[in-house]
Structures are given as C-alpha cells and as structure tokens.
Amino acid sequence: DIQLTQSPSFLSASVGDRVTITCRASQGISSYLAWYQQKPGKAPKLLIYVASTLQSGVPSRFSGSGSGTEFTLTISSLQPEDFATYYCQQLNSYPLTFGGGTKVEIK
C-alpha cells in the first residue's frame, strides 16, 4: 500500500499568512494526488486534483504542486474561512489512501 505522510500535522497561523502543507508518498504516484479541506462536522471538500488543478469554485489563493513522491498545498493568504483540516489522497493505485491530515488553526 502507498503511505502518505503529511507535514506538519498541526499548524498555527494568522490571517494573511502564506501556508504550505507537504504530502510525501512512499512510492511514486505521478500526479495522481488530490487535496481536500474538511471543517468540523462537515464532509470533505475537493480543492485540488491531479496535483495542481484547481477545482471549480475554489478560490485562487489555493494552489498545488509536485509530482512523483512530493507534493505541496499552498494557501497564499490565509483567510478566516480557511481554518480547517486538510487531507491529501493518492489516486494512483488501490487501495486509495489518505494522508493523516493537517489541522490549520488560528494563532
């Protein structure tokens, strides 16, 4: 199985900060990676797919990059509504797997 390691697992930041979350895969997954945002009590929401494609309706302050084994999700200027938990997911091979999550909290 492909393991995804997200770092950091917890992040404290202020409104307006630039935030970067990393997702490392235990083996190469090309660009078959997605990022989701989840708020408490809600279903996850798709942000980015195939590593760098912004899902329709997602603000342009979110961006994704990477290929192979290392990927990043960047929020260029953190907004109050961005405080949430973020997950990466590999879609290269079964079983599909998720990273452990990164919780972004207000400093």
Added chain:
Amino acid sequence: EVQLVESGGGLVQPGGSLRLSCAASGFTFSDHYMDWVRQAPGKGLEWVGRTRNKANSYTTEYAASVKGRFTFSRDDSKNSLYLQMNSLKTEDTAVYYCARVHSGSNCYDYWGQGTLVAVSS
C-alpha cells in the same frame, strides 16, 4: 444541483449487520463510479471501497480491512448506492460517506453528509 444523501446508520452490536444507502440526484448516476469513505471519531479519512459503473461491469474494489465483510451494490434505476456491512467490529465505528468519483481524475468532487455507524455492546 448534485446531492448525495446517506441513510441507514445507527447503533449495532459487534457481529451484527447494517445496510447503508446513498441516494443520488442532480446528475447521471449511472455514468459515475461511486466510493465509500469512512472517518472514525476524531480520526482521519479511510477509503472503504469503490463500485464502478455499468460500462465497467459494476466491478468493485475493497479495502483490506472490510473485504469479506462488506459488500457494495448499486441500483441505477433508483439512483442509489448501497453498503451491506456484516460481522461488524467495534473498529468499524465511523461516519460513512458516499462520494462521487470525478470522471478522469479518480478523486471525489461530491460527498454526502455522512451517516454514523456505532458498533458497541
């Protein structure tokens, strides 16, 4: 508007069974693969498995943790996805989400609101 609505969750004893449903609307259900994803209380997301569409013979994929105990099915005439869960264990306690697979990218562009399954004596 795309909607996915899960139902059927509840409290069940270890070793028991439960059947979840996911009612879809707002899109051509029969065209899409559909997945189940679960989330234990306070934990991360775990992929449960996939049901492909008719064009791909409704084939399925299962996570190792549920293989042999869970069964996926779908009824395209009712725009519905099902998850039959047997031999339930306490570690199956989670919110279960159905999710639509985004054509071409394999990820999930729509999720249901989730239904809670609690396995406890």
